[in-house]
Amino acid sequence: MSSVISLRAMFPLRRLAFLLFAAIPALALAGDGRKHPGNPAGPPRAPRSRRAVLPILPRATVLVDSARHELVVELPPVDLAAAREHDMTMVLEPIFEVEMPVSGSVWSYRVEVVDSGPRVLPKALLHHFNLRDPDRRELFLPIGLHVMAASKETPAASVPPLLFGLPFERGQRMIASAMLGNESPVAYRGVRVRLVLRYVPAHRPWPLFRVYPWGMDVQYPLGERPGGSKAFDLPPGRTVRSWESSPAIPGTLLGMGGHVHDHGVSIELRDVTTGEVIWHEHPRTDSLGAVVSLPVVRFYRWNRLGVHIVPEHRYRITAVYENPTGQVLPDGGMGAVGGLFLPDRGMTWPPVDPQDSVYQQDLYDTLWRPGESNPPMLHMTH
Numbered sequence: 001m002s003s004v005i006s007l008r009a010m011f012p013l014r015r016l017a018f019l020l021f022a023a024i025p026a027l028a029l030a031g032d033g034r035k036h037p038g039n040p041a042g043p044p045r046a047p048r049s050r051r052a053v054l055p056i057l058p059r060a061t062v063l064v065d066s067a068r069h070e071l072v073v074e075l076p077p078v079d080l081a082a083a084r085e086h087d088m089t090m091v092l093e094p095i096f097e098v099e100m101p102v103s104g105s106v107w108s109y110r111v112e113v114v115d116s117g118p119r120v121l122p123k124a125l126l127h128h129f130n131l132r133d134p135d136r137r138e139l140f141l142p143i144g145l146h147v148m149a150a151s152k153e154t155p156a157a158s159v160p161p162l163l164f165g166l167p168f169e170r171g172q173r174m175i176a177s178a179m180l181g182n183e184s185p186v187a188y189r190g191v192r193v194r195l196v197l198r199y200v201p202a203h204r205p206w207p208l209f210r211v212y213p214w215g216m217d218v219q220y221p222l223g224e225r226p227g228g229s230k231a232f233d234l235p236p237g238r239t240v241r242s243w244e245s246s247p248a249i250p251g252t253l254l255g256m257g258g259h260v261h262d263h264g265v266s267i268e269l270r271d272v273t274t275g276e277v278i279w280h281e282h283p284r285t286d287s288l289g290a291v292v293s294l295p296v297v298r299f300y301r302w303n304r305l306g307v308h309i310v311p312e313h314r315y316r317i318t319a320v321y322e323n324p325t326g327q328v329l330p331d332g333g334m335g336a337v338g339g340l341f342l343p344d345r346g347m348t349w350p351p352v353d354p355q356d357s358v359y360q361q362d363l364y365d366t367l368w369r370p371g372e373s374n375p376p377m378l379h380m381t382h
């Protein structure tokens, strides 16, 4: 059962330029052989040295079209009541585990909302969809890897499949979460959120480069707890928020985008060790000053792959806001950047340390649901 609650505080809704993973790629995911959630004798799990202990989660359905090299991860159907005037009906889905049924490299993804039949519903119903890998860490933080995030603003994303792909292995697990929101006077029944991934099977000579998503947020490491919201209040006037860290392994940033809310003035990524500004952008706004988009940059060119970064340097993300309203805007600000990263030759992606306290707190927040005082993780961690 899904919980229907007012989640505005936890997931503030506003017009935003959600480009985090937009033109950047694709990332990852999911599984079980043919369909049906929860096959207890699923495919063999890939050996992994340090797996986090997760509570038993319901399994998302994963369909494989091995002829088209497409994986479809689907969450169970939920009903969405019609919205009352000026309000929104929200349905927060349970957290699901997804197990990858095959091995390969993801090069494209899209998230769809469909009805009980094959009809594709308005994308506006998707508040967000998130996919995490609890066993691989984030580049800049020892938490589980944010594989992908999508909301109604997020277009389908892809990279050239001969060049780039996010590797995954059969038996690898992911954590999927989604929230639906209905602002229309129409009720929908049997609504399913679906993630469609296109992949290159393992054993092909391509893609040339195995790449991973990376991200940084000015509210790292944990944001607001519990729940881990990365939104922050905007007082009148100027607000500057920063966070800095070093990557766990050396490699190359292939491109990046960012995410800010209305009244965002700029967002940047800087190598603090050298002082070099790697990326600095101002959001595009409409005539009323609302943020419409934030440009996405691809660093790779014919003669180079991108911006090389190393664990010996520190990198800082900074978001600047100018709130002209004279009032505090609760949860009005956010500042995040992200993109794709190519590890240096010979580097393997770092696993998580399940004993790390930041890892444990972030996992707790990932599994936490509003209204639950006692999430299952409480007795799963040490």
Ligand SMILES: [Cu+2]
Pocket (backbone or CB within 6 Å): 016, 259, 260, 261, 334
């Ligand atoms: Cu936001």
